[in-house]
Amino acid sequence: MNLLLVGTGRMGTMLRTLVEQEEDLTILAAFHRTNLSDLERTAPPADVIVDFSAPDSLCAVAGYVRRTGTPLVSGTTGYLPQQMDLLRQLGNYAPVLHSANFSIGIAVLRRLAAQAAEVLGDAFDIEIVETHHNQKADAPSGTAKLLLEAVDPGHTYSTVYGREGRSARRFPREIGVHALRGGTVAGAHTVSFFGPQEELHLSHRADNRSIFAAGALRAARLLVSREPGFYALEDLLFPTPHQP
Numbered sequence: 001m002n003l004l005l006v007g008t009g010r011m012g013t014m015l016r017t018l019v020e021q022e023e024d025l026t027i028l029a030a031f032h033r034t035n036l037s038d039l040e041r042t043a044p045p046a047d048v049i050v051d052f053s054a055p056d057s058l059c060a061v062a063g064y065v066r067r068t069g070t071p072l073v074s075g076t077t078g079y080l081p082q083q084m085d086l087l088r089q090l091g092n093y094a095p096v097l098h099s100a101n102f103s104i105g106i107a108v109l110r111r112l113a114a115q116a117a118e119v120l121g122d123a124f125d126i127e128i129v130e131t132h133h134n135q136k137a138d139a140p141s142g143t144a145k146l147l148l149e150a151v152d153p154g155h156t157y158s159t160v161y162g163r164e165g166r167s168a169r170r171f172p173r174e175i176g177v178h179a180l181r182g183g184t185v186a187g188a189h190t191v192s193f194f195g196p197q198e199e200l201h202l203s204h205r206a207d208n209r210s211i212f213a214a215g216a217l218r219a220a221r222l223l224v225s226r227e228p229g230f231y232a233l234e235d236l237l238f239p240t241p242h243q244p
């Protein structure tokens, strides 16, 4: 499989390391801030384009996908809602997968958190805490937003980002989302349910960002044979059985 990479930072470097260990994978070209316009204008079609960069590169990536129909695996986080809409629309041109987290553990955590919220949501207070390395650009993490969506799919709670001040008491039907930054943490997420005299904490911790890169390459292999459309990681990892 021939790949294009967008982003040559921590994740781009990790992807390159893993690709070099796979005989059937080749990186045709890699793009970052200074050569991004080449992607939009002249880069040839590839089997898949894998984007771990920054929201500002989306225009060039979208231009490339529209021009060539190349499948897109996107792991970039921090998109605005209108940028997420643009990504979804790209599904009209090619198979497009966006996930804020490519680890299998987080895919399972999302399901567990959703189940717990269904049972406990009315009686327990829900809080989400995420921890990342001190160079991370966006907060809260894309994964924290995925977990928020999992516990509140109907958007019936209000979200509180951090707490500060003299009138910061918790109200019912709030979900607190809190971001910690420090050191080299690859990514840690906890969804907590605080009830009367009991607590439930569902946690995931990534030891190394190689799990995200490996997950993205696994997803790329699954995506390339799909029809154009916008896919979630779960669509590829846990496809629903065909109904006769």
Ligand SMILES: NC(=O)C1=CN([C@@H]2O[C@H](COP(=O)(O)OP(=O)(O)OC[C@H]3O[C@@H](n4cnc5c(N)ncnc54)[C@H](OP(=O)(O)O)[C@@H]3O)[C@@H](O)[C@H]2O)C=CC1
Pocket (backbone or CB within 6 Å): 006, 007, 008, 009, 010, 011, 012, 031, 032, 033, 034, 036, 052, 053, 054, 055, 056, 057, 074, 075, 076, 077, 078, 099, 100, 101, 102, 103, 138, 142, 209, 212
């Ligand atoms: N979905 C997942 O599982 C994961 C997602 N991520 C996400 O991936 C993204 C990248 O993370 P990481 O590698 O740690 O970040 P880095 O800061 O290490 O690298 C970012 C890369 O994006 C490039 N870039 C930044 N701004 C632009 C721009 N305006 N146009 C084009 N390229 C740009 C940088 O280029 P230059 O070098 O020229 O500055 C750099 O190559 C983040 O959004 C992060 O949240 C991270 C881990 C896992």
Ligand SMILES: O=C(O)C1=N[C@H](C(=O)O)C[C@H](O)C1
Pocket (backbone or CB within 6 Å): 077, 100, 101, 132, 136, 137, 140, 141, 142, 143, 144, 186, 187, 188
């Ligand atoms: O920037 C990172 O490092 C990570 N970003 C993703 C996110 O925002 O959720 C995924 C992972 O936790 C690492």
